[in-house]
């Protein structure tokens with residue numbers, strides 16, 4: 001469903017973030033993108049979502065060049081939980097999760113029902129009206145994932161979702177993501193350290209200095 005053909009990304013300052021990357025992701029995959037800080041993981045995820053344009057090469061989503069794909073439907077089909085969370089600390093969990101829908105001008109009832117449903121999924125229903133700053137980091141991580149789920153994306157991109165979590169919380173977040181994957185969501189997740197979780201075999205793509213240096217299953 002997603003294919004990268006010969007994708008390179010050179011930032012304006014000359015940094016080569018990705019160097020001739022060829023990858024294919026299929027529906028239902030659970031792929032872990034592994035590499036050290038600076039390897040190009042975030043850039044790769046942004047390119048998969050069309051947030052960054054490759055300097056060279058093409059990205060196909062459902063067979064269509066992503067740069068020509070309708071932006072709005074792309075954003076709905078590909079959910080993204082950013083590494084830096086990008087949550088608004090002084091607002092409630094409800095506000096943060098519903099922001100994408102508020103922008104779209106959905107009705108309050110529609111928004112409320114949807115937010116309640118996704119928060120139940122990430123087991124944060126009871127924190128709906130808490131301010132984000134009152135939550136633990138693990139809870140914030142789940143709020144960020146909940147926001148990415150608001151449009152029931154068919155692909156979920158997670159950028160180092162366990163980066164700042166202790167092992168137990170990380171495993172809980174990942175087990176939850178695995179459930180989503182088992183229900184059919186394609187998951188592409190970056191990490192710089194591997195945490196074992198779940199039972200399903202996952203694809204591991206190793207990236208170093210912008211190049212794919214290994215693919216395996218664990």
Ligand SMILES: Nc1ncnc2c1ncn2[C@@H]1O[C@H](COP(=O)(O)OP(=O)(O)O)[C@@H](O)[C@H]1O
Nearest residue numbers: 011013015017036037038039040041042043044
């Ligand atoms: N907006 C940017 N402008 C210039 N260089 C960037 C930018 N974003 C990332 N880089 C550089 O590109 C390389 C890959 O970065 P990134 O994709 O963020 O790696 P990772 O997520 O694996 O840590 C790094 O050398 C980083 O410094």
Ligand SMILES: [Mg+2]
Nearest residue numbers: 041042043083
């Ligand atoms: Mg990164």
